[in-house]
Amino acid sequence: xxxxxxxxxLALLLLLGIGLERLRRSxxxxxxxxxxxxxxxxxxxxVALLALVYQVPAFYDVALVLGxxxxxxxxxxxRHRGSA
Numbered sequence: 001x002x003x004x005x006x007x008x009x010l011a012l013l014l015l016l017g018i019g020l021e022r023l024r025r026s027x028x029x030x031x032x033x034x035x036x037x038x039x040x041x042x043x044x045x046x047v048a049l050l051a052l053v054y055q056v057p058a059f060y061d062v063a064l065v066l067g068x069x070x071x072x073x074x075x076x077x078x079r080h081r082g083s084a
Contacts, residue, residue: 005053012046033077040070
C-alpha cells in the first residue's frame with residue numbers, strides 16, 4: 001500500500017513540474033492564476049498522501065492551510081479583477 005501511495009506522490013510531483021512550466025509560460029494573469037490553483041491543489045494532495053504514508057497528523061494541518069491559502073488567492077484575484 002505504501003508503494004502505491006508513494007507512486008501517487010511521484011505522479012503528483014510530476015504534475016507539479018508541469019504546472020510550474022505552465023506558470024512560467026503563462027501569457028496573462030488568468031492563466032497564471034489557474035496554474036497557481038493547479039499547483040496549490042496538487043500540493044494539498046501531495047501533503048495529504050505523505051500524511052498517510054508517514055502517519056504524521058500534522059501534515060493534514062499543513063494540507064488544510066495550503067488549501068485555504070489557495071482559496072484566498074483565488075478570491076483575492078477574482079475581487080481585484082472584478083473591480084478593475
